[in-house]
Amino acid sequence: MSLSTQPYKGTRDFYPEDQRLLNYIMWCWTEVVESFGYEQYNAPMLEPIELYSAKTSEEIVNEQTYAFEDRGGRKVTIRPEMTPSVSRMVAARRQELSYPLRWYSIPNVWRYERPQRGRLREHWQLNVDMFGVAGIEAELEMIQIADAIMQRIGAKRTDYEIRINSRKLLDKRIKASGVKSDVASVIRIIDRYDKTPRDDIVKMLATVVDEPEKLLKSLEQDGPSAEVKQLQDRLEALGITVVTTETLARGFDYYTDIVFEVFDTDPENNRAMFGGGRYDGLVGAFGAEPVPxxxxxxxxxxxxxxxQAHKLVPALSCETDLYAVLIGDVYDAAQAPITALRQADITVAVDSTGRKLDKQIKAADKKGIKHVLFVGEEELASGTYRIKNLQTGKEEALTIPEIIKQLG
Amino acid sequence: MSLSTQPYKGTRDFYPEDQRLLNYIMWCWTEVVESFGYEQYNAPMLEPIELYSAKTSEEIVNEQTYAFEDRGGRKVTIRPEMTPSVSRMVAARRQELSYPLRWYSIPNVWRYERPQRGRLREHWQLNVDMFGVAGIEAELEMIQIADAIMQRIGAKRTDYEIRINSRKLLDKRIKASGVKSDVASVIRIIDRYDKTPRDDIVKMLATVVDEPEKLLKSLEQDGPSAEVKQLQDRLEALGITVVTTETLARGFDYYTDIVFEVFDTDPENNRAMFGGGRYDGLVGAFGAEPVPxxxxxxxxxxxxxxxQAHKLVPALSCETDLYAVLIGDVYDAAQAPITALRQADITVAVDSTGRKLDKQIKAADKKGIKHVLFVGEEELASGTYRIKNLQTGKEEALTIPEIIKQLG
Known part of the structure; x- marks a missing residue:
């Protein structure tokens, strides 16, 4: 029986054309966050299971982690998110690090979920974190960065909406409606407000608070806190419009104050795309002095x-500049000019199959390589090579320095 | 009880200074392989367990994989190597892909091993593969790339040695010495030839072949095959000296012909660093038409x-160009000039703590950021900003366009 060629359920193979789009996204992320002075870090993909039991949401830990025992009996988890890892790293060097600390990472994170649109079992996730700033300037910068990324990928301001809220305000309003068990379980219900009929939210809330209708009304009608309003005004002055949304909760248990979320305004894809917030307590969970x-x-x-929804996927072509088509048995002799091109930062793939010329050219075309370079004994003797642009059909005879000048 | 700040055993946290070295290594890899026309791909980190049972070495599959059952009862493995994944991907699109196919990837791969120098439980591994070339030009290119990478990282040719052998030749010699069970188990013993006393190798071989001493002597004395000799000669003509080594085996079961390995010649670090070889049979294991x-x-x-051993670690500094020191309550007003700098590709971190100037400057220095930019009400009104080079102590008063000109 032969082996299956399919990737594991809910995951993706990245063929070169898929990888190019991922690289484009990662490049946009990196350019923007580095422009704000963020430095890259990383942590291992496996972490001890306790790391998530503390503060990640109950649903993720109990139902969605890839948790198992290693051959030495250690209980480990493939990271479902990066926040506990980065908090662990900062806690480990709490005294030596220089604040404000601006760190980013692009880990591959895993959750056992039912695969659906926008939700797979693994994804690459930009994580941007700032440690050491208690003031609202930290919130300003996070939302500036989120907005700058949306701008960098070509989005119009009407294509997305940034929503902000305060967990402190939520807490206060939840407590005023008579909490039956814990605030976290109320927040988990409010987190579903956008995707669930209001009546169902009321029913769910009735199991955890004394006055569900009063709570919901206060969230819907009583407006933002002074702090949230101030953040909104200061962002507006910087040219970034945000919407205060008192029902916005975010799923994770560790948030302590301002939270924000970026929504796609396209009616076909109307959903929260990403978000974040303040989590002042996590570094302290490792026994280190807490840090905002x-x-x-x-x-x-x-x-x-x-x-895709907003038609912003750029045309991304093959990174190879030249395809060397070999005429006759010249593989070894062709290496000198080809190496000279490579050393001048021109990327060159060589057809080393020995097949007919038209087949070699067809391969270059199929790969999306723009130029073919013909190398035969005559060319090697004269130092002049025919180079053909496969898109325009234009052919020229050029020396290696001329090719470098033209393509370099 | 607080959570541990230590990473999982045998793995590493990458603080920004560690990540910079890893990024440098990845950048060298990428530059070289892309110059040879290789395109990047990737595959999921979890694969069905059967993928490795087929052709990866027995030791890895039985003792070193991170294998477990997912919540749906599927048996999966964190990839211990990339070759089975890339073979699966090529098999899935065997007919549509255009050959020769040149692909590379830099996956994080995992093995459950006793951590020791040069061997951790996870590492990042460049994988370079070519599909569709049966001729020895494929071997030439692989060894050219391996050599080009060593050159790119600054190694002298005397710092490393490239060894080559043929699995076909090994097979022939093994079969001529009376194999008791299977050739693969003989190869696994020969693979330890370099690190094991000769007498022990003979004893181990006695359990799997009829004439262990004859086999070993033939490997030590009978020289390379004509094919290996030809590869050596053609590489020599391209300026790359390789050593034919008839005891070279490589651990994996899937190799079918030429294998090669790059050794560190430093007496303190004398070991195989990396290697590869031809594995013509793997794509066929997925039921697709085989491909060389x-x-x-x-x-x-x-x-x-x-x-480290050869003192080739470059000085790698913080990617942030400027640290904005704020004088007074100017955070919001400072955003316009800072945004202008960022849009001109100058990376700027802002001190948003509101602390004293000397503490802000000290933070920039500790982070290794070369320049500080002073922004106060006076500077904002005049449009001229003091900028100080923390390494030379030199201070200038410049406009934003002048700063862009100087640092951009």
Missing amino acids: TIGFGMGDVTLANFL | TIGFGMGDVTLANFL
Whole structure:
């Protein structure tokens, strides 16, 4: 029996054309966050299971982690998110690090979910975190970065909406409606407000608070806190319009104050794309002195869906500049000019099959390589090579320095 | 009880200074392989367990994989190597792809091993593979690339040695010495030839072949095959000296012909760093038409050890160009000039703590950021900003366009 050629359920193979789009997304992320002074870090993909039991949402830990025992009996988890790992790393060097600390990472994160549009079992997720700034300037910067990324990928301001809220305000209103068990379980219900009929939310809330209708009305009608309003005004002055949304909760248990979320306004794809918020307590969970912290995460799958929905996927072509077509048995002799081209930063693939010329040219065309370079004994003797642009059909005879000048 | 700040055993946290070295290594890899026309691909980190049972070495599958059952009862493995995944991907699109196919990837791969120098439980591994070339030009190109990478990282030709052999020749000699069970188990013993006393190798061989001493002598004395000799000669003509080594085996079961390995010649670090070879049979294992294939893998841990041993680690500095020191309450007003700098590709971190100037400057210095930019009400009104080089102490008063000109 032969082996299956399919990737594991809910995951993706990245063929070169898929990888190019992922690289484009990662490049946009990196350019923007580095322009704000963020430095890259990474952590291992496996972490001890306890790392998530503390503060990640119950649903993720109990139902969605890839958790198992290693051959030495250690309980480990493939990271479902990066926030616990980065908090662990900062806690480990709490005293030595220089604040404000601006860090980013693009880990591959895994959750056991039912695969659906915008949600796979793995995705690449930009994580942007700032440690050491208690003031609202940290919130300003996070939302500036989120907005700058949307601008960098070519989105119009009407294509997305940034919503902000305060967990402190939520907490206060939840507590005023008579919490039966814990605030976290109320927040988990409010987190579903957007996707669930209001009546169902009321029914669910009735199991955890004394006055569900009063709570919901206060969220819907009583407006934002002074802090949220101030953040909105200061962002507006910087040219970034945000919407205060008192029902916005975010799923994770670790948020402590301002939270924000970026929504796609396209009616076909109307959903939260990414978000983040302040989580001042996490570094302290490792026994280190607490540090004010804020961050957000942004996945490649939802962003690629956004690019597709808004027709923002750029034309991305093969990175190879030249395809060397060999005429006769000249593989070894062709290496000198080809190496000279490579050393001048021209990328060159060689056809080393020995097949007929037309088949060699067809291969270059199929790969999307723009130019073919003909190399035979005559060319090697004269130092002049025919080069053909496969898109225009134009052919020229050029020396290696001339080719370097033209393509380099 | 607080959570541990340590990463999982045998793995690494990459703080920004560690990540910079890894990025440097990845950048060298990418530059070289793309110059040879290789395109990047990737595959999921989890694969069905059967993928490795077929052709990866027995030791890896039985003792070193991170294998477990997912929540749906599927048996999966965190990839211990990339070759089975890339073969699966090529098999899935065997007819549509255009050959020769040149693909590379830099996956994170995992093995459950006892952590030791040069061997951790995870590493980042460059994988370079070519599909569709049966001729020895494929071997030539693989070894050219391996050599070009060593050159690109600054190694002298005397710092490393490239060894080549033929699995076909090994097979022939093994069969001539009376195989008791299977050739693969003989190869696994020969693979340890370099690290094991000769007497022990003879004893081990006695359990699997009739004439262990005859076999070993033939490997030690009878020289290379004509094909290996030809490869050596053609590489020599291209300026790359390789050593024919008839005891060279490589661990994986899937190799079918030429294999090669790159050794560190430093007496302190004398070990195989990386290698590869031809594995023509793997795509066919997925029920697709077989395709001639060759490839190699190269890990970041052994390469970093090599860089350290040969003092080739470059000075890598913080990517942030400017640290904006704020004088007074000017955070919002400072955003316009700072955004202008960022849009001109100057990376700027802002001190948003509101602390004293000397503390802000000290933070920039500790982070290794070369320049500080002073922004206060006076500067904002005049449009002229003091900029200080923290390495030379030199201070200038410049407009934003002048700063862009100087640092851009």
